[in-house]
Amino acid sequence: MEQIIDIHEERAVLVGVRLPDDYDWQLEESMQELISLSDTAGARVVGEFIQNRQRPDAATFIGKGKAEELKEYCEEVEANLVISDRELSPAQSRNLADKIGVKVIDRAQLILDIFAGRAQTKEGRLQVELAQLKYMLPRLIGQGTKLSRLGGGIGTRGPGETKLETDRRRIRKRISDLERELKEVQRHRALLRKDRKDEPFPLVSLVGYTNAGKSTLLKTLTGADVLVEDKLFATLDPTTRRVVLPNNDTVLLTDTVGFIQNLPHHLVAAFRATLEEVIEADLLLHMVDASHPNSERQIKAVHDVLQRLGALEKPMIMVFNKIDNVTDLLSLPHSDSPVVNISALSGEGIEELLRMVADVLKQRYSLIKVTIPYAKSNLVSLLHQKGKVLLEKYQEDGITLEVEISRVWADRIVSQL
Template sequence: MKPTTHTIEHEQPRAVLVSLVTQEQKRQEAYEAEHSLAELVSLSETAGVQVLATMSQNKETVDSKWFIGKGKAEELKQLIEERGANTAVFDQELSGAQVRNLEEFLDVKIIDRTQLILDIFAQRAKTKEGIIQVELAQLSYLLPRLSGQGRNLSRLGGGIGTRGPGETKLETDRRHIRNRITELKHQLQEVVKHRTLHRERRKKTGVFQVALVGYTNAGKSTLLRQLTNADVYVENQLFATLDPTSRNFELPSGKQIVLTDTVGFIQSLPHDLVAAFRATLEEANEADLILHVVDGASDMMATQMRVVGQVLEELGAHKTEQITLFNKVDLCSAEQVDMLTTGGECMRISAYNETDLERLSERIEAKLMGECKTFRVPAEKGDVISLLYRVGEVLENEVEGGDMLIQVRVNNKEYDKLGYLLAHYAMDQRENEGENTEHV
């Protein structure tokens, strides 16, 4: 007789989502309660949670014991029983004591926004660096909350909120976690050192680095794939890709640059994640140019742009030259398209439109390589001629009388460094404008 095989399947999380809006949050212009709750629904679905219902509460301040008030907790318990939920997901971060109190009262697993995001990251991490960073963020989050994780720690087999290192929490205590955090930080330092060496090599070879940044699901990975034919995972979901992907990209002139897709940002990004993923996000900090990809079809576009700006400022990358790309114009209404800025360093594009991609390639080249300028330099001025070859890409040179006419593509940043010297020799190359040539 064939032996009977018993398969243990984890029960799918069925959740009620809870949001608390305090007076302090209402005073913060950047906080959008409805958007945050809608985003929590998307996050939950991305993590594999079946969302049964949502509940929100307006309250003066947070309840130190129940987070929401006791009356609201009783209302939540009734809703959980009616819907047959086994999980409650909160849109804000909870303390260990609040988790413990709510678990005992509601008799379901309690997850907060940070833990949910960490869980998604644990599912998405594929490279050694990504796995280290996720585990470091999870343990940093867990350490001050050990006293409130009773029920979670007692449930073997993991599930939402306990993937990755969460499955070994039963065997850990504060000392073990601190030791593990120290070990992970050491491993991460080695990764940072390795990445820094790569950057230095790139700088020595003169290869330009361009970083794609933006709110999660803005279309960064799609843009990378369309520009470089990269075999990157593209899906209409939050944090579809986590680990940074770098690919070579050829500009219209034939020059090769490196294009890197970074992890997407999100409102209320956990501080532990910003700290742990600093090594990855350094790609944005070290880039010669940042392409800020914006979901132009999103109703929350302004808020999302503000969140990205805040994270870039925290990383120290806000001073790097940027081009803002209003993506997904193919999904916008005519009114939405008209509202998107096109002046300055902004472009309206669709990642699936070949003409838009060509325009973007030309804009990137102009930003990195600079404009074509022509210099008339006396042949005996070898130092100036040598300088032009060093700072720019010489496209053409010819002798005219006793002078050298040198056409150079020079980066604006490098051109500014030369200051008065090159300004004295330069004339813009403009067809049919007959500008006078300056003589030395």
């Protein structure tokens, strides 16, 4: 019986290139991730095309001969989309599409397309549209003033086809408008963050590889109404909820966008405002899918992004999740940070995790006793805001307080006496 092809279906061929410095496992792992990304975006992967090269071809990345082979392969499997695992220059993308005769996108454009479908907040949507338009602008050169050749589907979502069909001048104006609007949203977020800092609640951020279980943990701990899905980048916009620890202290727990290997630098820059939740955190909970065969390399990918954000030196707890799927806990990667094993789905290890959070945060606090002169009574209010006041006594020479407070604020206030 002849197979019926859905003409509206995105049938993708994935293209990978192995350069001299690449290991086989690196390419294999990256291609597996590209399959997951394609599935998340809604494409059906109908084939893979792998090539060995000494260096990328300036015109098509894979070379003229291989482009012809790829064209024949796409016709054979009836593909209407080619996705490159490596980022293509505007010229390479354009030339390759001309030679093959189907739409060509790369990993960065695929990720942006997924982001476009996941962004829920105003800030998230603005960041996605801005990143997409900046990505598309140099790719308009040589295509006239229209992008109608792209059609619809993966790689064109987000700003919408009508916006992508406008000329370069209008796109530049839209970029300028978006940047101005995003600055205003970021200013509002900064005020909200300042309000949170005025409360004596430590900020704890969930970080980790995408699909490691961060949203599941947030839902388990807080009952938060967040999307939990077995797909990459199920969460894009940060969600913050209060969590009460076993010692009755309260923390603010934030879920953030997941990371992946080879996350393009400009995407990290585009979502820096969202990732400021990580930069501002007092403690990071690094979620790791303990059942994943490449968990060690996923840890490194997360550390690489944290390094770029300047947040790698923050206090961190390694949270190995999905241990109900692990047969040998001794095989888990070594860490210099405190480690706890949990199952966010079943709740196993959650109490131990919360106790560890309380212990780590406790180490960052000091118990101080100070006498505040009445002339500087404004510092009393600050101590109440930034710490936990255990004793407050009014005396002739001032107000004596015993306060549990972070070392940073303790030093700052004592220096003003």
